[in-house]
Amino acid sequence: MKPSAPPQTYRVKSFGCQMNVYDGERMAELLAEQGIAPAPEGEEADLVILNTCHIREKAAEKVYSDIGRLVKAGEEAGKAPLIAVAGCVAQAEGEEIMARAPAVSIVVGPQAYHRLPEMLDKAQQGERATDTDMPAIAKFDALPQRKKRGPSAFLTVQEGCDKFCTYCVVPYTRGAEISRPFSHLVDEAHKLVEAGAKEITLLGQNVNAWRGEDAKGRRAGLGGLIRTLAGIDGLERIRYTTSHPNDMDEDLIAAHGEVAKLMPYLHLPVQAGNDRILKAMNRQHTADSYLKLIEKFRAARPDIALSGDFIVGFPGETEAEFADTLSIVDEVRYAACFSFKYSPRPGTPAATMDGQIAPEIMDERLQRLQSRIAHHQMAFNAASVGKTCTVLVERKGKHPGQWLGKSPWLQSVWFEGDYQIGDMIEVELAEAGPNSLRGIVRQTVTV
Ligand code: SAH
Ligand code: SF4
Ligand code: F3S
Numbered sequence: 001m002k003p004s005a006p007p008q009t010y011r012v013k014s015f016g017c018q019m020n021v022y023d024g025e026r027m028a029e030l031l032a033e034q035g036i037a038p039a040p041e042g043e044e045a046d047l048v049i050l051n052t053c054h055i056r057e058k059a060a061e062k063v064y065s066d067i068g069r070l071v072k073a074g075e076e077a078g079k080a081p082l083i084a085v086a087g088c089v090a091q092a093e094g095e096e097i098m099a100r101a102p103a104v105s106i107v108v109g110p111q112a113y114h115r116l117p118e119m120l121d122k123a124q125q126g127e128r129a130t131d132t133d134m135p136a137i138a139k140f141d142a143l144p145q146r147k148k149r150g151p152s153a154f155l156t157v158q159e160g161c162d163k164f165c166t167y168c169v170v171p172y173t174r175g176a177e178i179s180r181p182f183s184h185l186v187d188e189a190h191k192l193v194e195a196g197a198k199e200i201t202l203l204g205q206n207v208n209a210w211r212g213e214d215a216k217g218r219r220a221g222l223g224g225l226i227r228t229l230a231g232i233d234g235l236e237r238i239r240y241t242t243s244h245p246n247d248m249d250e251d252l253i254a255a256h257g258e259v260a261k262l263m264p265y266l267h268l269p270v271q272a273g274n275d276r277i278l279k280a281m282n283r284q285h286t287a288d289s290y291l292k293l294i295e296k297f298r299a300a301r302p303d304i305a306l307s308g309d310f311i312v313g314f315p316g317e318t319e320a321e322f323a324d325t326l327s328i329v330d331e332v333r334y335a336a337c338f339s340f341k342y343s344p345r346p347g348t349p350a351a352t353m354d355g356q357i358a359p360e361i362m363d364e365r366l367q368r369l370q371s372r373i374a375h376h377q378m379a380f381n382a383a384s385v386g387k388t389c390t391v392l393v394e395r396k397g398k399h400p401g402q403w404l405g406k407s408p409w410l411q412s413v414w415f416e417g418d419y420q421i422g423d424m425i426e427v428e429l430a431e432a433g434p435n436s437l438r439g440i441v442r443q444t445v446t447v
Helices: 018-033 057-077 087-100 113-124 182-194 222-229 250-258 275-280 287-300 319-332 359-384
Strands: 009-014 047-052 082-086 104-108 129-131 152-156 199-203 211-213 219-221 237-241 265-267 305-312 336-341 388-396 402-406 412-416 424-432 436-446
Touching (some): 018 047, 018 113, 018 152, 018 199, 047 057, 047 087, 057 082, 057 087, 087 104, 087 129, 182 222, 199 222, 219 222, 222 250, 250 287, 275 287, 287 319, 305 319, 319 359, 336 359, 359 424, 412 424
Parallel strands (some): 009 047, 047 082, 104 129, 199 237, 265 305, 305 336, 412 436
Antiparallel strands (some): 388 402, 388 424, 402 412
16 A cells, blocks of 8 residues: 555545444544544545444445445546444454455454554555454543533444354454443433433443443442432433343343333334244343233333334244234334344354245245334324423424424424424324424423
8 A cells, every 4th residue: 555645524424323423523532533524415535434334234235345446536526535444343353354455554443442543643654454353451441531512422432242143243243241330320310411411311332231330439230320320410411322132130120110211212123023032032021021021111201112123034933923023013012113024143153044935935034024113103103182382402303484393203294383403392282193292392391
């Protein structure tokens, strides 16, 4: 590679889960501290970071098409951008990327972002740099302070996964479960609120596995952290995602009934409704134990909205076993769900299991599942009509005078009037569609 001038502008493109989005924001802040500016809309950047996701094959392959596009755009403009690949594909396939894509200068895994500045120096001298170490020191502590502005902010509290579901790459790409320290999280939450956040979503691959010690040295779980964060003036809403059924504890469940700022929403993936499949997936819970947990949440907070993740066509899944997934969807009546066709991932146990399912069967099952999910989502939205709730104004809608925000149950709500981003308004939900509701504003609660 030829030596290059220091980049003046950057663009970070994040794929995958919210933790990747959070990491992308932190990398952007780090680059800003190096004096590199975000590239103006519509202009090519000198440095492009592809913050990739490895969860399914389609997501992982995207990185190569994106690199191709960047190289082509660089040739047309007569100036090749510096390309860095970050995120979970970088972790899983760092060497392969370097071999397959000579245009890539930097490969940086999700636990090594704080080393980006040194890697950039190397790249400018014409050397290629790879760092996919998972050092014991937490990257977050080495990253600059938060500067994010906006009414709704992410805060990663936990990373990594020790569960080893047989289909999943996350334990390999993100490493073992670690919890960020209580005091760091409280500090960061204060900074986010000072910068304008009204809502904070606590993030983790298994967010409810977060454990720490509170200010008095007592052991705390996520419920305890949430109770402390609820004491921050100016913070109006707390959410968390993604939880694992086996990491739930009574205190977190009780918090849903006791902490007014904790929103009535729970994303709790079950993946499948059949116990043989759950066992083959190494989920370590049954359909029944999952349903009992849901009952507890509903007892603590009767209006709680539930969402889940599902995989269809896991190796060996029969039609009858798939029907159990449809049954659990009907039983829980989810407000929203994510559903995926099983994608064999290199190095995971399920990829070499017998009974891989044909793509057309997966397509057909996914369609049936999604139509059940859509039915319940519409029913949940329809049942909300007539309720009055608080909406956090997040952005302008497509039409003049139209605004968009979220209900406590994470539904998109649109309404008309003269507002500012970050306003909390009281809205009557007047009309339901499959993906959003129309609201009639009753009053502005806080500005
Ligand atoms: N830690 C979370 C989810 C992380 S990945 C949990 O356990 O619930 C997000 C979702 O991607 C998973 O819930 C699962 O539904 C899906 N997923 C993961 N690996 C997959 C694979 N190999 N094929 C298809 N979907 C997958
Ligand atoms: Fe993947 Fe399972 Fe860990 Fe979730 S709990 S990240 S699905 S291994
Ligand atoms: Fe994807 Fe990595 Fe998140 S694989 S879903 S970006 S943890």
